[in-house]
Amino acid sequence: MFDLFTNRDSNVKNDVLSGITVALALVPEAVAFAFVAGVEPMVGLYAAFMMGLITSAIGGRPGMISGATGATAVVMVALVSQYGIQYLFAAVLLAGLLQIMAGIFKLGKFIRLVPYPVMLGFVNGLAIVIFLAQLGQFKFVNELGQSQWLQGSMLYIMLGLVALTMAIIYFLPKLTTAVPASLVAIISVTLLVHGLDLDARTVIDFVRDIVPAEQKATVTLAGELPTFSIPMVPFTWDTLMIILPTAVILCLVGLIESLLTLTLIDDMTNTRGSGNRECIGQGVANTVNGVFGGMGGCAMIGQSMININSGGRGRLSGITAALVLLGFILFAAPLIEMIPLAALVGVMFVVVIGTFEWASFRIIRGVNKEDAIVLFLVTAITVIADLAIAVVVGVIVSALVFAWKHATHIAAKTHTDNDGWKVYELDGPLFFGSVSYFKDLFDPANDPQDVVIDFNESRIWDSSGVDALDSLADKYEALGKKLHIRHISEDCRNLLHKAQKFVEMNVNEDPRYRVATDQLD
Structure with a gap:
């Protein structure tokens, strides 16, 4: 309005x-x-x-x-x-x-x-x-x-x-x-x-x-x-x-x-x-x-x-x-x-x-019930008690929900596209707790010449995730293979070093989210 x-x-x-x-x-x-x-x-x-x-x-x-x-x-x-x-x-x-x-x-x-x-x-x-x-x-x-x-x-x-x-x-x-x-x-x-x-x-x-x-x-x-x-x-x-x-x-x-x-x-x-x-x-x-x-x-x-x-x-x-x-x-x-x-x-x-985020009424219908509960909980505590308490409670509840839902950590579906490229479709968050599982998903030695890592269903949350992606890019480059990284945010692109040149930008599809890091803060 x-x-x-x-x-x-x-x-x-x-x-x-x-x-x-x-x-x-x-x-x-x-x-x-x-x-x-x-x-x-x-x-x-x-x-x-x-x-x-x-x-x-x-x-x-x-x-x-x-x-x-x-x-x-x-x-x-x-x-x-x-x-x-x-x-x-x-x-x-x-x-x-x-x-x-x-x-x-x-x-x-x-x-x-x-x-x-x-x-x-x-x-x-x-x-x-x-x-x-x-x-x-x-x-x-x-x-x-x-x-x-x-x-x-x-x-x-x-x-x-x-x-x-x-x-x-x-x-x-x-x-x-x-x-x-x-x-x-x-x-x-x-x-x-x-x-x-x-x-x-x-x-x-x-x-x-x-x-x-x-x-x-x-x-x-x-x-x-x-x-x-x-x-x-x-x-x-x-x-x-x-x-x-x-x-x-x-x-x-x-x-x-x-x-x-x-x-x-x-x-x-x-x-x-x-x-x-x-x-x-x-x-x-x-x-x-x-x-x-x-x-x-x-x-x-x-x-x-x-x-x-x-x-x-x-x-x-x-x-x-x-x-x-x-x-x-x-x-x-x-x-x-x-x-x-x-x-x-x-x-x-x-x-x-x-x-007021009026779109939250529409968002509630599309998100899972845990996120809806957190949204209402933080709103209510902010009004009834104190903003700081509301945020701390919201973060704690979200962390507990996150830990419960992501106990299996990160995973990937793989397939070969029409060009013979191997595509890794990631699912789950990439952060300090899932870095070791992320590295185990890939097989640089046996992968074809072109490899795609698609983050459409995944997000990089912190600098540990960024470093893990840089390290992976270094391995593929050392073997003379080409890496194609898709659907990561601008923050992630700016933080990457060795892997930055492999990122394929798509303005309409790439997500927008922030990464917790000292380099940008």
Whole structure:
């Protein structure tokens, strides 16, 4: 329905305009997640600025947006409530150092091993979480301090403005793509609300609803530049034991969400980011947050999708978003406070529609029941519990299913074609566990002059599989025989050395999948 993911090439204009759009959408979520974590709004806004700027500049995925997120905010609650915000800064600092170590030791490649049903469940679960989060904007706090749903004219105005925002985003690209539709929608709805003096809730109304009663009259989104300060905690073993559990969870949750978002954007844009570089980028950003008074965070799938939809492909888009957000904090807070929540909700609803993998309903009919169970399981756990838990559970269940179903390892059917070539039709995955069985399938000494290895029903999952194919090609070449390799992905072709010249490309039939390896990450 909505053309969420465009194929426009990255350029300065698209990156700058999409960055401005993203900056507008960052404000309410950064504030909301700050209160989820139990800290002041400015701590969340500082985190959104620093995370966005640093990861965009040195991270492994141009076009991906990072900031304060709900997934990391919920991890912080207990530490802040029990020990205070200085211990949170120390935990964020330690989490950043752990993430840097993950990148140095090249652990980012393992995200490539996340099974496809888990990815589908992750995407669908996040879409549902984003949708449910927007429903909170249809509530307000009354005079008694109680939260209640909008009613009457306020509800109708809210719904109408949301629908108008979505309509602009849908129809404007059919007329022109000169400016991001999301940015036009936000500006248009803001002008309409204030021009007609409509009774619509704005960003500052949202902020006032979630701050303590004594702060409502004076609350503002205006602030100053973040300042350097070492976390004021005792540098002792006891302190380390207090912050270590939170830091480890922050590290894992942040990396899982960031690397899965990276993989998702890779698939949407038909490009490839560097998982290991993203680990380092996220780590540096969180480390800086720890010494500049930010709550840290990770990649934000909603804002990343807004960026992609608005044409942002390069690093400049994320850098622009961060700098514009800082500009809002320092100079233009009153303008941001005027933006109707309905405009931001409409933008996020479009993100939900574009993010949800609607094809999964059709896919379920064609896949085996085990994959369908994993898909639903990951989706449900993402919504009910936590994204990181959902992915870990999904990977474990998928691994158990995989081990059970592939206990017999890899196999091959052989036949001789009309040209006298011997064809090996492989069936099963080629990875570190099946390499020895793969080698036993072939008989280079007795095979004819031309041999075909067809991977149409098989996939190469890791560098061990690539090395095994290279080694096999070396054996056939040493015997003066010609090898023909068919139906492998572009990643596999790029990783092959001796066997690369034997690969026969077929653009229409060759599969597209990633290989877990340090060489490409």
